[in-house]
Every structure is written in structure tokens, then in C-alpha cells.
Amino acid sequence: MIEKGWQTSERATRRLKKRYRRERRLKAAGILAIGLALGVLVLLLGSVISRGYPAFVKTEIALEITFDARLIDPSGSGEAKQLAKGKYGRALRQALFAKFPDVVERAERRNLTQLFSKAARFELREMILDQPDWIGTTQRVWLTAASDVDMLTKGSLPRDVPQAERRLNDQQLAWVDHFEAAGNLRTVFNGGFFTGSDSREPELAGIGGALAGSFWTLLITLVLAFPLGVAAAVYLQEFAPKNRLTDFIEVNINNLAAVPSIVFGLLGLAIFIQLFELPRSTAIVGGLTLMLMTLPTIIIATRAALAAVPPSIREAAHGVGASPVQVVSHHVLPLAMPGIMTGTIIGMARALGETAPLLMIGMVAFIVDIPSAPFDSATALPVQIFLWADSPERGFEEKMSAAIIVLLAFLIIMNALAVILRRRFETRW
Amino acid sequence: MPLPSKMEISGLDVFYGATRALYDVDMKVAEKRVSALIGPSGCGKSTFLRCLNRMNDIIEGCRVDGDVLLDGNDIYARDLDVVQLRARVGMVFQKPNPFPKSIYDNVAYGPRIHGLTNNAGELDEIVESSLRKAGLYDEVADRMSAPGTSLSGGQQQRLCIARAIAISPEVILMDEPCSALDPIATAKVEELIDELKEDFTIAIVTHNMQQAARVSQYTAFFHLGKLVEFGDTEAIFTNPEEKRTQDYITGRFG
Ligand SMILES: Nc1ncnc2c1ncn2[C@@H]1O[C@H](COP(=O)(O)OP(=O)(O)OP(=O)(O)O)[C@@H](O)[C@H]1O
Numbered sequence: 259m260i261e262k263g264w265q266t267s268e269r270a271t272r273r274l275k276k277r278y279r280r281e282r283r284l285k286a287a288g289i290l291a292i293g294l295a296l297g298v299l300v301l302l303l304g305s306v307i308s309r310g311y312p313a314f315v316k317t318e319i320a321l322e323i324t325f326d327a328r329l330i331d332p333s334g335s336g337e338a339k340q341l342a343k344g345k346y347g348r349a350l351r352q353a354l355f356a357k358f359p360d361v362v363e364r365a366e367r368r369n370l371t372q373l374f375s376k377a378a379r380f381e382l383r384e385m386i387l388d389q390p391d392w393i394g395t396t397q398r399v400w401l402t403a404a405s406d407v408d409m410l411t412k413g414s415l416p417r418d419v420p421q422a423e424r425r426l427n428d429q430q431l432a433w434v435d436h437f438e439a440a441g442n443l444r445t446v447f448n449g450g451f452f453t454g455s456d457s458r459e460p461e462l463a464g465i466g467g468a469l470a471g472s473f474w475t476l477l478i479t480l481v482l483a484f485p486l487g488v489a490a491a492v493y494l495q496e497f498a499p500k501n502r503l504t505d506f507i508e509v510n511i512n513n514l515a516a517v518p519s520i521v522f523g524l525l526g527l528a529i530f531i532q533l534f535e536l537p538r539s540t541a542i543v544g545g546l547t548l549m550l551m552t553l554p555t556i557i558i559a560t561r562a563a564l565a566a567v568p569p570s571i572r573e574a575a576h577g578v579g580a581s582p583v584q585v586v587s588h589h590v591l592p593l594a595m596p597g598i599m600t601g602t603i604i605g606m607a608r609a610l611g612e613t614a615p616l617l618m619i620g621m622v623a624f625i626v627d628i629p630s631a632p633f634d635s636a637t638a639l640p641v642q643i644f645l646w647a648d649s650p651e652r653g654f655e656e657k658m659s660a661a662i663i664v665l666l667a668f669l670i671i672m673n674a675l676a677v678i679l680r681r682r683f684e685t686r687w
Numbered sequence: 688m689p690l691p692s693k694m695e696i697s698g699l700d701v702f703y704g705a706t707r708a709l710y711d712v713d714m715k716v717a718e719k720r721v722s723a724l725i726g727p728s729g730c731g732k733s734t735f736l737r738c739l740n741r742m743n744d745i746i747e748g749c750r751v752d753g754d755v756l757l758d759g760n761d762i763y764a765r766d767l768d769v770v771q772l773r774a775r776v777g778m779v780f781q782k783p784n785p786f787p788k789s790i791y792d793n794v795a796y797g798p799r800i801h802g803l804t805n806n807a808g809e810l811d812e813i814v815e816s817s818l819r820k821a822g823l824y825d826e827v828a829d830r831m832s833a834p835g836t837s838l839s840g841g842q843q844q845r846l847c848i849a850r851a852i853a854i855s856p857e858v859i860l861m862d863e864p865c866s867a868l869d870p871i872a873t874a875k876v877e878e879l880i881d882e883l884k885e886d887f888t889i890a891i892v893t894h895n896m897q898q899a900a901r902v903s904q905y906t907a908f909f910h911l912g913k914l915v916e917f918g919d920t921e922a923i924f925t926n927p928e929e930k931r932t933q934d935y936i937t938g939r940f941g
């Protein structure tokens with residue numbers, strides 16, 4: 259027998275208090291967990307960004323260069339072809355030795371030229387090809403500094419250690435200070451980081467080639483996986499009879515989605531390279547391999563999106579005499595599209611960050627040319643990060659972090675896009 | 688029965704997997720009249736109605752035995768085209784289910800897919816006259832491009848009726864079309880049904896005895912998957928032959 263008025267009795271009040279306490283504890287635990295996750299995220303982003311952002315700028319040194327016609331255009335024809343063969347390295351050295359006349363020893367002179375990037379003479383050549391009228395004149399030009407100088411100005415190379423443990427000796431430090439004091443040292447935005455490809459010289463290495471490789475790879479993946487995945491899902495969800503065979507297929511698609519990506523890499527290697535003899539290290543093979551990996555994700559997302567379309571819409575369409583294909587193409591598929599797009603974007607984001615399968619199919623080579631088609635040798639952004647992480651030179655460390663920043667930026671943009679799509683079209687019925 | 692029947696149903700059995708929903712139903716749907724289907728919840732009214740335009744085809748595991756004739760032709764015949772059948776036998780559902788498209792496109796969809804016209808002006812006319820017949824035109828004339836889902840429940844249901852009549856079906860099946868509507872909207876739909884029977888044959892499921900008495904000329908009473916009694920609405924409501932019918936009508940069970 260339940261006592262009347264038990265709700266306000268002392269026991270009930272005590273129980274209520276206990277209940278609230280438990281609720282507060284649960285809430286606190288939840289907030290703690292979220293705080294922890296956010297903290298780790300901030301730590302990760304903070305360390306990557308603080309290490310990587312210097313790579314977005316580079317150091318340049320100004321020098322008075324005399325573009326002597328005897329060095330640059332000995333034949334005097336002024337033709338671009340002749341100009342391209344000019345002795346720009348010599349011009350650079352002459353300018354340097356003129357600036358520091360007391361440096362005469364061979365080793366010292368070599369140390370002096372080593373302050374500049376190996377690309378400095380190509381930069382001079384570009385200048386002359388752009389402005390041939392500079393021949394015979396003396397110009398103050400900015401040239402890319404060597405990686406060690408770059409690291410020094412960015413503060414990544416310590417000065418206060420014994421000379422033997424330093425990449426730059428005392429004399430070189432003095433030269434750099436001399437340039438800086440005279441206003442001949444500056445840091446500028448490093449556009450080459452985004453447009454250039456991999457290089458043995460850290461100051462020249464860029465992610466342009468890797469970005470192009472990722473672009474071609476993902477393009478192949480998207481172009482193949484999206485229509486195939488959607489078609490498979492539509493058939494399975496809307497048209498296929500429910501029987502043992504379709505059950506079996508369904509279970510295996512779910513299994514496939516859980517297979518580790520490196521296994522897809524091995525599969526790609528066996529099928530596309532060994533069986534079909536497609537060229538190794540190319541975006542086409544990378545795209546095909548990632549397609550295998552992305553397909554189950556897209557199929558599962560599409561089926562979920564199709565299943566979420568209310569049956570009343572299907573009934574309505576059937577009721578006015580739409581054929582089964584019209585019901586799907588006019589009503590169900592458009593309503594499911596936001597869900598399908600969300601799933602696809604998430605699948606593509608996963609493919610963008612995927613490294614292991616690309617290692618298996620040889621997209622891990624050192625590639626200097628920017629791939630311009632799917633059949634060119636290519637690497638991809640995450641693989642480039644892997645390659646730079648493996649490099650001994652200090653200069654690559656910031657490149658690696660900067661590449662991670664770019665990769666994360668792409669992933670964040672893609673995920674945000676997925677969220678926006680989902681929000682935008684969430685409930686339309 | 689004095690009037691020609693549009694549809695004749697005989698020996699209709701329906702199974703959902705192993706469970707049986709209808710037992711040997713024989714019935715006639717009179718042309719250009721309203722036939723009401725009444726009975727307690729779960730007795731198979733919707734199931735019966737859905738057999739008349741083969742909407743049961745899209746339900747997994749549903750099996751239909753027996754004959755359903757439309758103008759004397761078996762609609763379950765092998766060579767019959769379901770799309771064509773549903774264009775002849777339209778349906779309005781219990782819950783208003785407009786497409787998430789504009790009001791105009793909701794009504795125009797049927798005529799478009801059946802290629803009834805490829806002239807924009809003519810399509811406008813079809814849409815307008817369908818909306819007028821459904822008693823909705825004046826309310827939506829100035830917002831034809833607004834989404835159909837932005838209408839009130841009663842308006843949505845009339846939109847669904849307009850959508851059904853836009854392709855000029857011969858028969859319209861209505862499954863509790865007023866169950867989601869308030870009394871005023873219900874009165875409008877009832878009025879509409881009364882007008883529609885001039886042009887269309889109508890079969891309507893309803894839980895509302897007064898409604899059945901008001902709008903229909905024939906009434907069928909279902910109970911536990913069996914057709915208990917079928918006849919003139921007046922006869923059924925004033926002088927039912929079966930005890931169960933009387934009990935149900937007078938509210939003793941259901
Ligand atoms: N899709 C289905 N799958 C399995 N069983 C079903 C299905 N639809 C209906 N049934 C069963 O068939 C029987 C008749 O259902 P039906 O929907 O025809 O009843 P109803 O008379 O329309 O009831 P209500 O008045 O509540 O709408 C019920 O026992 C129901 O459980």
C-alpha cells in the first residue's frame with residue numbers, strides 16, 4: 259500500500275537529493291571528458307602550428323649583382339636560349355667576393371657562397387629572362403638564403419653553442435649579422451612552399467607536387483567511388499530482393515568498411531599493378547586503391563540516407579503512378595542527397611589523410627616534377643609528410659609541420675562542409 | 688445492386704508473411720458513388736483499400752489472393768501495368784504526405800510523369816482546376832511556389848487530394864483522409880468528397896460513423912479481417928442485419 263503524500267516525506271526528499279547529486283557527478287564527468295579532449299586537441303594543434311608556421315615564410319638576402327654581359331650573354335645575341343645558358347653562379351660569386359674582398363681562402367669563399375640557396379643562380383636567370391635589359395647593369399636583388407641561414411633567422415638554430423656543434427661557423431654568423439645590420443636580410447612569404455615540389459634542399463621543398471598528387475588521386479577516387487557507391491546502394495536498398503545473397507552482400511560490405519587500409523594497399527598492389535600492370539607510383543593506382551577503401555563507406559552512408567527518407571513520400575509517389583525508378587530518381591534520391599554528400603565527403607576526407615595504402619603501391623618516391631595527369635608519378639600530401647618526417651635535415655622539420663597544417667586545414671574544411679550540408683538540409687519533410 | 692459497379696472484388700485473401708489480414712472478401716465498388724469502409728482498428732480496412740490499386744506490392748512479404756476486377760479486368764493479371772493501374776486508381780493517404788516540393792509541383796507532378804501535356808499553359812490550367820476542385824485554390828493562389836509542406840494539415844490533405852485528381856483517375860481511394868483534421872477542415876473535405884463523386888468513384892475508410900453516414904451511399908463493415916456486412920449506407924445504419932454491425936455502429940465496441 260502506497261502511503262498518501264509520500265512525495266513530500268523526508269525519505270523522498272533525501273532520495274531526491276541523492277538523485278541530484280548523482281546527476282551532478284555525471285555531468286561533471288562529461289565536462290571533464292570534453293575538456294580533456296579539447297585540451298589534447300589544442301595541444302596537438304598548438305605544437306603543430308607553432309612548429310610549422312615558420313615554413314610559410316623564408317629568408318632572403320639582398321646583393322648587388324653585376325649582370326656582366328661577358329658572363330651572361332657572351333655571344334651578344336640576346337636570345338632567350340643563350341641567356342638561359344649564362345654563368346649566373348659565377349655572377350653571384352663575383353658579387354659576393356667583391357662585397358667581402360678580404361675573403362680569399364678557398365674554404366672561406368665556399369662558406370660564404372653557402373649562405374645562399376643552390377637555387378639562387380636560377381633565380382638570377384629568371385630575372386634576366388624577365389628583364390633582358392638588366393644585362394650590363396648592376397642591380398640590388400633579393401635571393402633565397404640557404405636553409406641554415408633561414409633556420410638561424412627564424413631562431414630554430416641556436417647561436418650559443420660551441421662552433422663545432424653548429425651548422426654555421428662563427429665567420430658565417432658574422433656574415434649573416436653583417437647582412438642583417440645593413441638591412442640586407444628579410445623574411446618574406448614563401449609562395450614556393452605551395453607551388454614547388456619536393457627537393458633535396460629544405461629551403462626549396464614545397465607541397466605543390468604532393469597537393470597535385472593528392473588532387474589527382476582523390477579525383478579518381480571520387481569519380482569512381484561516388485557513382486559506383488550510390489548505384490550499388492540504391493540497388494541494394496530500393497530494388498534488390500531480400501534473400502540470402504543480398505544479406506551476404508550486405509554483411510560483407512560492412513566487413514569491408516572495417517578492413518584496415520593497409521590491406522587495401524596490398525590489394526591495390528596485387529590487382530592494379532601486378533595484374534593490370536598499371537604504372538607504379540601513379541595517381542591512377544592510388545585513386546583506384548583508395549576507391550576500394552572509400553566504396554563501402556559511401557555505400558553504407560547512402561543506404562542509411564535512403565532508409566531515412568520517410569515511406570510516406572514513396573507511397574505518395576507510387577500513388578500517383580510513378581514507376582519504381584521514378585520514385586527513386588524524382589523523390590527518394592534527391593531527399594537522400596544531403597546524407598549521401600555528407601557520407602561521401604567524410605569518406606573522401608579519410609582518403610585524403612590515408613598513407614599506408616599509398617606506401618604499398620609506391621607513391622612514396624622522391625618526385626621532383628609536379629604531376630599533371632593521373633598517369634604521372636606522384637606522391638600525396640600525407641605521404642609527403644611521412645617522407646619529410648624521415649629526412650635527417652633540420653630544415654624539413656618545419657616543412658613537415660607546415661604540410662600537416664595544410665592537411666589538417668583541408669580535413670577541417672571538408673568536415674565543416676559535411677556538417678553544413680547536414681544542417682542545411684536536415685529536415686525537409 | 689442497381690448501379691453498375693466499377694470494381695468487383697471476390698475471394699480476396701491477404702497475408703502479411705504468415706499472418707492473415709483478410710479472409711475471403713467479396714465486395715463491389717459502385718461507379719460514381721462513395722463507398723465507406725468501417726470497422727474497428729486493425730480489422731483490415733487499409734489492407735483492403737491498398738489491394739485496389741496494388742499498393743500492397745511495395746510492402747515486403749505481402750501476398751494477395753483472389754480477384755480484383757476494374758471494369759471487368761483483373762488488376763492482378765500478369766500483363767497488367769501497375770503504373771497504369773495507379774494512374775486509373777488514385778489514392779489519398781491517412782497522413783497528409785505532400786512532396787517536399789512547391790505546391791504547384793505537387794499537383795503538376797502526376798500530369799508531368801504521365802505526359803498528359805507538354806504545354807505550360809495547359810499544365811497551369813490542370814493545376815488550377817485540380818486545386819479548385821480540392822477547394823484549395825483560393826487559399827494558395829498567391830503562393831504556388833511555396834513548399835507544400837508549409838501548409839496546414841488540412842490544407843496539406845486537400846493538396847494531396849488535388850494531386851490525386853490532377854491525373855483524372857477513375858477511382859479515388861481515401862484512407863481516413865480526415866483523421867488528422869479539425870472539424871472545419873473535415874467538413875470541407877466531406878463537402879469535397881460529395882462533389883467529387885460526380886466525376887469519380889470513391890472508396891473511403893473512416894472511423895467516424897457520422898462521416899460514413901453523411902458522405903457514403905454504400906457501407907462495408909469489416910471485423911477481424913472479414914467483411915461482415917455490405918450494403919446501402921441507409922440500410923446499414925438504420926437496420927443492420929448483423930448483430931456485430933449494430934454493436935459497432937452504436938458504439939458498443941471498436
Ligand atoms: N505492413 C504490414 N506488415 C505486417 N502486418 C501488417 C501490415 N500492415 C497491416 N498489418 C496487419 O494487418 C492487419 C490489418 O491491418 P490494417 O492496417 O489493414 O488495419 P486497419 O483496419 O486499417 O486499422 P486502422 O483502422 O487502425 O488503420 C493488422 O492486424 C495489422 O497488424
Ligand SMILES: [Mg+2]
Nearest residue numbers: 732733734862
Ligand atoms: Mg488503416
